[in-house]
Amino acid sequence: MHDRPDPLLTAAPAPDGRVLDVGAALARAGGDVRLLAELANMFLEDSAGWLADLAGALQRGDVAGVRFTAHLLRGSAANFGAQEVCRAGRAVEERARAGDLRGAAAACGELKACLLRLRPALLALAGTEEGNA
Amino acid sequence: MKVLIADDDRVIRRILEAALSEWGYATVAVADGRAAWEALRAPDAPRFAILDWLMPGLDGLEVCRRVRELPTRLPPYLLLLTVRDSRPDIVAGLQGGADDYMTKPFDHNELQARLQTGLRILRLQEELAAELRRSQQALELVKQLQGLLPICGYCKRIRDDHDAWQQLEDYISAHSEARFSHGVCPRCWEEHVGPELRRLGAAGPDNG
Numbered sequence: 417m418h419d420r421p422d423p424l425l426t427a428a429p430a431p432d433g434r435v436l437d438v439g440a441a442l443a444r445a446g447g448d449v450r451l452l453a454e455l456a457n458m459f460l461e462d463s464a465g466w467l468a469d470l471a472g473a474l475q476r477g478d479v480a481g482v483r484f485t486a487h488l489l490r491g492s493a494a495n496f497g498a499q500e501v502c503r504a505g506r507a508v509e510e511r512a513r514a515g516d517l518r519g520a521a522a523a524c525g526e527l528k529a530c531l532l533r534l535r536p537a538l539l540a541l542a543g544t545e546e547g548n549a
Numbered sequence: 550m551k552v553l554i555a556d557d558d559r560v561i562r563r564i565l566e567a568a569l570s571e572w573g574y575a576t577v578a579v580a581d582g583r584a585a586w587e588a589l590r591a592p593d594a595p596r597f598a599i600l601d602w603l604m605p606g607l608d609g610l611e612v613c614r615r616v617r618e619l620p621t622r623l624p625p626y627l628l629l630l631t632v633r634d635s636r637p638d639i640v641a642g643l644q645g646g647a648d649d650y651m652t653k654p655f656d657h658n659e660l661q662a663r664l665q666t667g668l669r670i671l672r673l674q675e676e677l678a679a680e681l682r683r684s685q686q687a688l689e690l691v692k693q694l695q696g697l698l699p700i701c702g703y704c705k706r707i708r709d710d711h712d713a714w715q716q717l718e719d720y721i722s723a724h725s726e727a728r729f730s731h732g733v734c735p736r737c738w739e740e741h742v743g744p745e746l747r748r749l750g751a752a753g754p755d756n757g
Contacts, residue, residue: 444564444654451567458560487603491632492558494654 435534437497441541444495456541459492463531470508474521482520483512486527496538504530550668553598554578555585555612556630557605561653565599572661582607589616589625596623596671597664602631602642613646622678626667630655693724 445452466489473481490505504527511519552574554565562578569576577595579585583606589598598616600609607615613627629647631638642650648670649663698720699708706714709723718729733742 440654443657446568446571446657448567451563455560455563458563462559484603484605487632488558491601491653492560494632495560495564497654 440497456538501530551575551595553595556601581605610645617646
């Protein structure tokens with residue numbers, strides 16, 4: 417798994433330039449900017465753990481674990497209108513459901529890249545907490 | 550109204566807690582299906598639950614199935630909130646015991662409306678249960694009056710459940726909605742009241 421460049425380091429911007437939907441995310445936070453910042457921080461922390469869990473499950477050949485974690489990640493990303501991450505997470509989940517671990521690993525690479533593109537936008541949202549303090 | 554939130558994603562839990570609190574609901578949040586099941590079978594269980602489908606421990610659908618097997622007249626209202634958005638999943642969720650089904654990410658207005666719908670159904674359930682209790686109590690009274698009553702052959706008093714002998718009218722008053730107004734029937738007037746009045750030197754109404 418380490419003979420290819422890490423997608424996190426080679427991520428390209430999303431084709432449509434939108435990695436998340438701030439309006440939809442703010443609506444889900446009830447229009448509360450501070451709550452949205454808190455949520456963004458939570459997702460930034462948790463998604464790092466989920467990626468580690470995914471890598472571990474792939475290494476162990478744990479299809480159920482891959483599926484479960486990808487499902488959790490895309491569900492959480494949906495709260496921010498992060499369509500690209502959701503699509504990539506779904507691809508991992510579906511490959512795992514089909515028992516295709518090699519395909520799931522490839523899809524996981526794309527998922528990491530999508531999360532890397534999402535990160536600056538989430539950091540900006542998380543920063544609004546400090547900006548409003 | 551207390552609402553149980555069960556989801557392994559703390560982002561969703563936080564969003565739901567904030568929204569429900571804003572709408573005036575008390576919340577209790579858990580991160581897995583087993584904790585949700587324990588909360589829903591507790592004596593003071595929340596009457597409304599928002600359950601994720603895929604969770605560690607027990608999944609939300611299994612929680613629904615178990616809750617539906619609980620012997621209770623006031624079952625909780627269960628809403629499955631999940632990213633599983635296929636028609637077969639929705640059908641399986643509802644057939645598995647969920648009262649309602651929503652997909653993530655959810656719309657706040659829609660969730661609020663569905664909570665209100667659920668509350669209406671819970672209130673109807675409570676009213677029906679209370680009416681059923683009242684009907685059963687009334688039926689118990691009828692059964693008591695229809696049963697075999699031990700009555701004294703001489704004084705006509707009735708023995709109650711505590712082995713005390715009661716006047717017939719006291720017993721019936723205590724075990725039914727019937728009330729008595731006292732008067733004298735013509736036969737008793739002739740046999741008892743008339744002679745007594747005559748003995749006292751007064752004339753009764755029938756005697757002019």
